[in-house]
Amino acid sequence: MPATPISEPDAMTTGWPRRLAPPAIATFRDAEGAPAFGAQVPIKPLDAPRLLHLNTELAADLGIEDGPETRDALAATAGGGDAAACTDGFASVYAGHQFGIFVPQLGDGRATIIGTLRDHRGQDQELQLKGAGPTPYSRFADGRAVLRSTVREYLASEALHALGIPTTRALAIVGSDTPVQRETVERAAVLYRVAPSHLRFGHFEYLAATGRTEDLRALATHALARFRPDLEPTPEGFRAWLSDIVARTARLVAQWQGVGFCHGVMNTDNFSILGLTIDYGPYGFMERFHRAHICNHSDHEGRYAYARQPAIAQWNCARMISACLSLVADDGADNDERIALAQPVLDAFASAYSASALAIWRDKLGLREARDGDDALVNDLLERMEASDADFARTFRALADLRIDGGDPLADHLGEDEAATGWLSRYRERLRAEHSDDDARRDRMRRTNPRFVLRNWLAQHAISAAESGDPAPLDRLLDCLRRPFDEQPECADLDAPPPDWAAGLSVSCSS
Known part of the structure; x- marks a missing residue:
C-alpha cells in the first residue's frame, strides 16, 4: 500500500508563537500509520538559548511581528522549550551521490522541519531548524550546528536572495551556551531556514533505490499538486515536471556562474527539486577569476570546481531522472522505452543552460541585442581575466564605466598588453554596432553586476565578532549585502582588498 497523506489543518494564524501546520512530507503515512518518508524527532534542548539575529524583512513577510516576546519565543522554540509552537520536528530520509559515490541512506542529520506557515502572498513555507539535535539520520553525529557555520549560511542565503538567485532563506539565528566539539570546542547554534519545500533529488533516489515505486509516485504526485497543479500525474505530466526541474536547475547554475558563486558540495542530496540553492557549507564567491577554482578544500580532485558546476548539475539531473524512470511511461513499458522517453528531458539541460548563461553574460556586458560571436x-x-588574476566582481563593475570613445577603467584589472587592448577594441566595436548609449549601458550594467559580494574574509570577520558577542559587523554586512548593486559609499571598506590575516582562510566540508 503506497504512502498516503493525512488531512492538513486550515491556514495558519499570524504572530509567534503559534501552532504550525505540519510539513506536507510529514503527513504521509504508511500502512501501519507511521511516517512514510522520515521520522518525528524531538528538538534537543539548548543551554540558555537566545536570539542572536532576526531577519525582520523575512519575518514580516511570514506574518511574524518583531518584538521582545517574539524574540524570546523564537529562541525558546529553537531551544526545545516552547510547546506552544511545536513539540517535535520532522526529519526526512533520502539518499544521494556524494562526490559521485552513491550513499543509499542519508537524511536530515541535523535539521528538522517544525511546520508550515503562510507568507503574505499566500504561499506555504516550511520552517526548518538546522542544528536542533540528533535524528535517526545523524550517522553517529551530534546533530548540532555551530555559530560559525550558522552565520555562514545565514549570510549566504540572504546574499543570494538579494542577487535574485533562487535560494532557501534564513529567518533567525539562535545561539546558546551548549558546548559542541569540532576541531575545538564551540557553541551550538540553530538556524531557522525557510523554503517552500525542502524536497531534494535524494528523496527520489532513496525511494527508487529501495524499490518503493508506489511511494515514489505518491511523493511525485504531491510535488505536482503543490508546485505544478497544471500537470496531471500521468507519464506526460511527470515528464513535463522533470523537464521543469531540469530547466530550473540549468538556470540556477547559470546564475551561480554569472556572479562567480561556487557551491562546494554539489551532491545530489544538496539539489532542490525547485531549483533553489540549498545547504550552504564550503561555498565561496570567487575573487580572482580562475576556471579551475575550488572553494572546498575537502574537494581534493576538484569535482566541484567553478568550471565544472554546469556539467555536474547536468549529471545530477540525470540521477534524478533515472530515479524517476518508473513514472515516465505507461505500465508495461520496458526499461529501454523508458530511457528513450526520458533522454530528451535530460538533453534539454544543455540548451537551457546555454541560453540562460549567454543571456546573463550579455547582460553583464551591457549588450541589448543577441549577435553571433557574443559567446x-x-x-x-x-581568458584575459584569468591570465591577469582579475577580481571577478570588480572587473565587471569597472567595465560599466567604460566609454565607447575613450577612457580605460580596466587597466588595473585586465592589464595593458596587446591581448587586453585587443579585447577592449572588439568590445567597443560591438557596442557601436548596436548604437549603445554609455550612460544607459552603465546604469543597466550596475543593476546586473554587484558592487558587493560576500567574500570569505567578510564572513569570517562577522563570525569572529558574533562569537565574541558583538552582532554589529553582522548587522552592517547584511544591510550592505541586501543592496548589492548600489554604490553605498559608506560601505566602501566592505569591497576593500582582503586584510593580511585573510590569506590563511579556507573552507571545507566541516564549514
Missing part, C-alpha cells in the same frame, strides 16, 4: 567575446574576456 566568443565573453570567453575571450574570461
